Amino acid sequence: MSRAVFVDASAWIAITNRRDDYHFVAQELYRELLAGKTPLFTTTWVAYEALSLIKSRMGLKKTLELWGVLNNQRLVKLVRVSRIMEKAGLKIFFDYQDKTWGVVDCISIATMRLLNCRRAFAFDEHFREAGRQSGLEILP
Template identity: 30%
Template sequence: MSANFLDTGYLLALELSNDRNHEKAMWHWKAVLDSLPPLVTTSYVFDEVITFFNSRGHHKKAVQVGGNLLRSPSIQFIHVDEKLFFEGWRYFQRHQDKAYSLTDCISFVVMEKLDIETAYTFDKHFEQAGFLRKPRM
């Protein structure tokens, strides 16, 4: 079974009941748990999720979510080292016509390297970059 990439917006939608994508993410996550595919994310996505909660005064929630992600045996974390950072930076530079974030570009590089076709995300940039996006909008 091929791995799937976990993006920031998807992880936030799972945790935030007031997120516009919360219900769709929860419905999708329940289906994912039945099949338990391998999941991959990066240290940059992890940082975005934790920073989101902490920057809004929810340090305890940031620690809880971060701990859950780090303890999950189903999630493979890819640490963004210097080599991966610069590969993402080059991807970012080549795509001036897109509004990709550097984190997105690093995610795309990881997905290409690991032959990951599908991202769990609500970010249309993943489709623009040639990947499948779940759940479907």
């Protein structure tokens, strides 16, 4: 999965929400990744986080549109968080006591490690910091 790109909730939100500060950058990168047939994946937990935020900010219609994208296997692989991923993510969460990284971000980093993915598409500063500290390439 070395060519693959993990897509964080912050990127899904930016892609979906025209009012997001990163919308145009996110749209451009998303189109480039799709055009280049770059494998994209995200976890169920990230999907649920993005769906919750989109529903509260933009309503059900946009939420259903995003859910359609997340379930389109030609566009993105939706990875169910396993107990192994959860355990590895919680280890990161508790090991970095001085950080304010969220549990979902830590599980995302652990999932990327377990799937040998080195690149992530994200705008969230906590995710970006955790990713850089883990030696990941953060797009854009």
